[in-house]
Amino acid sequence: MSITVRAAAKINLHLGVGRVREDGFHPLDTVYQAVSLYDDVTVSQGTEESVSVSGSSSIDVRDVPTDTSNIAMRALAEVPCSSRHVVRIDKAIPVAGGMAGGSADAAAALLAHDRLHGLAQPDAVLLEQAARLGSDVPFSLVGGTARGRGRGEVVEPIADEGAWWWVVVPSGVGLSTPDVYRHFDRLFPDAPPQPDEPTELLAALASREPLRLARALHNDLQEPAVDLRPELGVLIALGEVEGALRGLVSGSGPTVVFLCESADGARATAAGLAGAGHDVVLTATGPVAGAHVVS
């Protein structure tokens, strides 16, 4: 028997970052949104532990480890279980792109393991296991639109009746999350201990008006990411010329996302960016569900 769980990519609609804590993490006040780019993780029992990774033609999976350092394998090592597992990951979420692809795989592996063994653990237990694996992993379980506090792992769902349209432009070369946070520390040594609250962003979500949401998007990691990779600033400006309401670095980058007026608007912006020479240009909608069993 095997179980396949699907888990979505995320965008940070608001990413407020405070001064680095003593444990090396930064306090966050963020609003996550799960969007319709998915990894599928299949878990079955086997005689040897193994993980294999495949991806759609637009995704470069060469940097995804196929040993015990793969975060899906780390997730299985985290749960008390004597069985050995075979894990298959089919990726469509850009790798090292600031869209929480690894976190999605970890969340999917935790849920698949729970269902495979008929454990039906309470959500609180899965969320606690998820938080031990990474700051973004609890959100990958929850999905939808949600506020994240603490180091991002304290997740509270937000009602979001909107159907938001995004264009997603991954980069051929990933950016390391710790490097971007370190660069934030260099650029903003006097960052306030508490990050900015997403007050206007929450009001914009409730209004369901794309232009209002576009104006409220905010990412404190954008400046360090663009400083490390100036071409991201050029890309943001280009997407806005091509009709997007607003471009934004996704999390720690280097993926750039563009909020568009509608599905047609997203298709037109995507066509413009592809015409300007960007090889991989995706469209996505959000919010979508968190990790869930598909077979």
Ligand SMILES: C[C@@](CO)(OP(=O)(O)O)[C@H](O)COP(=O)(O)OP(=O)(O)OC[C@H]1O[C@@H](n2ccc(N)nc2=O)[C@H](O)[C@@H]1O
């Ligand atoms: C920046 C964000 C925004 O949602 O996402 P990505 O852009 O990576 O997807 C997250 O904070 C990434 O979360 P995640 O990728 O789970 O990070 P973790 O594994 O917990 O931590 C990796 C490293 O990132 C830094 N880190 C992470 C979270 C945080 N609140 N402060 C930090 O300084 C630390 O250097 C930590 O050692």
Ligand SMILES: Nc1ncnc2c1ncn2[C@@H]1O[C@H](COP(=O)(O)OP(=O)(O)O)[C@@H](O)[C@H]1O
């Ligand atoms: N299952 C996985 N999928 C993607 N990356 C993984 C996975 N397991 C480990 N990694 C490592 O984690 C790093 C961060 O990947 P990812 O989670 O895609 O990016 P981000 O943290 O920017 O959202 C990658 O460079 C890769 O080496």
